[in-house]
Structures are given as structure tokens and as C-alpha cells.
Amino acid sequence: MKITAVDLFCGIGGLTHGLMLAGLDVVVGFDIDSTCQYAYEINNNAVFIKADISTISATDISKHYNDSDIKVLVGCAPCQPFSKYTMRYRKNAESGVANSDNSDKNHDKWGLVESFAEKIHQILPDIVSMENVPELINTNVFENFLNTLEACNYHVSYCVAFCPDYGVPQNRKRLVLLASRLGAISLIEPQYTPDKYITVKAAIGKLSKLKAGEKHADDMLHFCARLNDTNIKRIEASKQGGTWREWDESLQLECHKKSSGKTYGAVYGRMSWDLPSPTITTQFYGYGNGRFGHPEQDRAISWREGALLQSFPPDYALIDPTKEINRRVIGTHIGNAVPVELGRAIGISIKNHIEEVIGSE
Numbered sequence: 001m002k003i004t005a006v007d008l009f010c011g012i013g014g015l016t017h018g019l020m021l022a023g024l025d026v027v028v029g030f031d032i033d034s035t036c037q038y039a040y041e042i043n044n045n046a047v048f049i050k051a052d053i054s055t056i057s058a059t060d061i062s063k064h065y066n067d068s069d070i071k072v073l074v075g076c077a078p079c080q081p082f083s084k085y086t087m088r089y090r091k092n093a094e095s096g097v098a099n100s101d102n103s104d105k106n107h108d109k110w111g112l113v114e115s116f117a118e119k120i121h122q123i124l125p126d127i128v129s130m131e132n133v134p135e136l137i138n139t140n141v142f143e144n145f146l147n148t149l150e151a152c153n154y155h156v157s158y159c160v161a162f163c164p165d166y167g168v169p170q171n172r173k174r175l176v177l178l179a180s181r182l183g184a185i186s187l188i189e190p191q192y193t194p195d196k197y198i199t200v201k202a203a204i205g206k207l208s209k210l211k212a213g214e215k216h217a218d219d220m221l222h223f224c225a226r227l228n229d230t231n232i233k234r235i236e237a238s239k240q241g242g243t244w245r246e247w248d249e250s251l252q253l254e255c256h257k258k259s260s261g262k263t264y265g266a267v268y269g270r271m272s273w274d275l276p277s278p279t280i281t282t283q284f285y286g287y288g289n290g291r292f293g294h295p296e297q298d299r300a301i302s303w304r305e306g307a308l309l310q311s312f313p314p315d316y317a318l319i320d321p322t323k324e325i326n327r328r329v330i331g332t333h334i335g336n337a338v339p340v341e342l343g344r345a346i347g348i349s350i351k352n353h354i355e356e357v358i359g360s361e
Contacts, residue, residue, distance in 0.1 A: 003354060004068035006030070006061060006125075007046075008053050008075030008116060012039035012318065012333045014310065015074060015131065016046055018343015022351055024072065028064045030056065035329055038320040053077075054115040058122035065125075070354060073125035074346070076132060076338050077112040113141050117148040124152060127353070128179040129346050131338050134160045136175055154179035157186040164276045165190030167341040168311045169198040172279045174342060178349060185353040188345055200295060201273040204305040212299040220319045221330075222304040224294075225285050234268060235287060235298045241272040243291075271295050277309045282335030284309075285327070303327065306334045311341040 003024060007016045010029025013036075019026050029040055030051045037048040051060070053075075065071045113136070120128055128149070136142045137158075149156050158177035163170055178185045192198070208216050213226035227235065230251065237247045244251075244267065269291035271277050283289040287300040294301055301309075307316060318330055 001069045003070040005072035014337035015343040018340045019347035021344045022347025039318045062123045071125040072127045074129040130177040132175045164197040166345040168339040169203040182357045224302040244268040282332045311339045
């Protein structure tokens, strides 16, 4: 039986790589960002196609299934419109449901979930998976997505997955939806318990030491941002798992001294060796952007360390050696990726489902 998967909004291939590790054949990934192509293709046995999912035709996607027996369509539409930060300003106080009417579609990424639903309706793949931020659940966009799947006779399940439960060394929560026209489907049960979670130390503890602003000679991705003298003093004064509240008042920012800033402690902190890391964002390489200080070394984590905390394999290549390095772009690639091990869990769930369906026939 030939099972073929297509990845929409594929980025640098976090979900694709996870599916492949689970044994699924991903043949193509689509994404509008051409800077993802090198990492996607060099690490995966799949073709990258630059395309806008909102305008590409269903025919241009479905032709890649060829003579497949089981067609799988997966994707993670850009989630910025549904993030906690964005939703804070979009909240409807009366209903408690995020407003997703036409006025919100001024955001150029707001409609991409709807574009995904449209492609599902037109292609009718056997199995669908969507990964996104948990806040999407409370939107009309998600309700419409579910209605589309129901109208197309899909069995649907969704949950908020805690990534450490699936081998990701990071306190990340993600919405995982699975749908099948073949029968009931769901995400596999957690594979790790809290006492067995993969920690920051297990993920990055063996990497070579760096000073702030230094780059490792043999790993182009193991480099970290410079810190000015004041920030060096700040991180020297920080403890594992701590925040700026431990600093002498002379090191604190003016915003921290205001009543509005005193409650916000999730910046300028060090990670803890013995716990999963905080959520890796697109700006994880900046010491002041979150708890992204190295547990022991006086610096922010490196780009390689960010990739490892996203559960990319140690040899996952992200830098095209023939082109100039754009550190901001690489950080965005890593932070926006689906954690590989969560992708593997999704792939195992799909394979288990298919085996159950075949076995029952």
C-alpha cells in the first residue's frame, strides 16, 4: 500500500522530518518563503516548491500524490494571528471568543487556515493533520475549519499537546488536529512522563563552550549573539531558572521598576539544566527576549542550541555555505518550525491509524 504525504507551510521541514522518521513518505513541501528551501531539501528526501497556499490550485498540489493508495495532507499555517500576544488585543470581552470577522483579515496571514480548509475540501485527502497554537481553538476560524472537515465526512480529533510528553526538550504547547475519512483517529498517548522529560542539559549540555559573540570553528550554527557590558553584568547576576528580579537595582531596566513591569518576569533569565527549556520563539537568540540565557555560560543560547531544543537532529543543516548568513532569518526558521519529535508523534499516529484500518478490513 502506497502512502504519500504532502506538507503545506512546510518551512525548513520540522514536520516533514518528523513524519519521515515515523516512516511516512513525504514527497513535497510547499511554502511561500524561498529561504527555507536549502534546509528543507538538504535534510529531507522531498522537493521544496515556493508557492502561496492561498492562490495555488488544488490540482497543483494533488498531482504529487500520483497513484497513492492513501493520501495524507499536513500543514501548520503561520500562527502569528492567533498567538497569545495578538489575541490579547483581539479578545471580545462579552463572548470570550476571539473575533475573527472580516476586519481581522487585514492581517495577511489570518486567512491561511481557511485556505488550508479550502484545499482539503477540493483535494479530499484520506488523512489530514494540522498543527498550530492552542489559542486557535477559541476562534471562529477554527470552528469553520471543523465545519469544513465535518461536511467532508472526516472523523476529527484534536488536543493541546504538551511537547515534553513527546520527547521535545521544551515547554511548548501546540494544538494538534488529526482527521480521517477512513475512521476514528487521534494523537498517540504521551511517550514521556515528567520524571523522564528530556532536559536542557540532555539536549545541549555536551556542546562546546562559547563566549558571548563567539562562533564555533566546526559548526556554523553554533554561534551566539554579542552582549554589551551591562548585559554581561546582568547575566552574571542571574541564576538558573531566575529572572531580572535577582539583579542589583542598578542593573534593572526602567520598565522593570514600574508597577506594570514588575509582574513580567519571563525576560532576562537563564534556563535550568534539569528542566525542559522555555518555548523557543523566533528571537530565542536574544538574551533579553525571554529566558534564553544559557544555564551556566554568560551568553544567550546559540542558534544550534535553539535547533536542538526544537528537537532537530544535531546534524540538521540550516545554513547554505554558498550564501551569506542572515542570523535573523535563521532564528525565524528555527522558532517557527514544528518540533521534529512532535512531528514524529503525529506520523506514528497516522501510521497506527492506517494499520488499524487495514487490519479491520
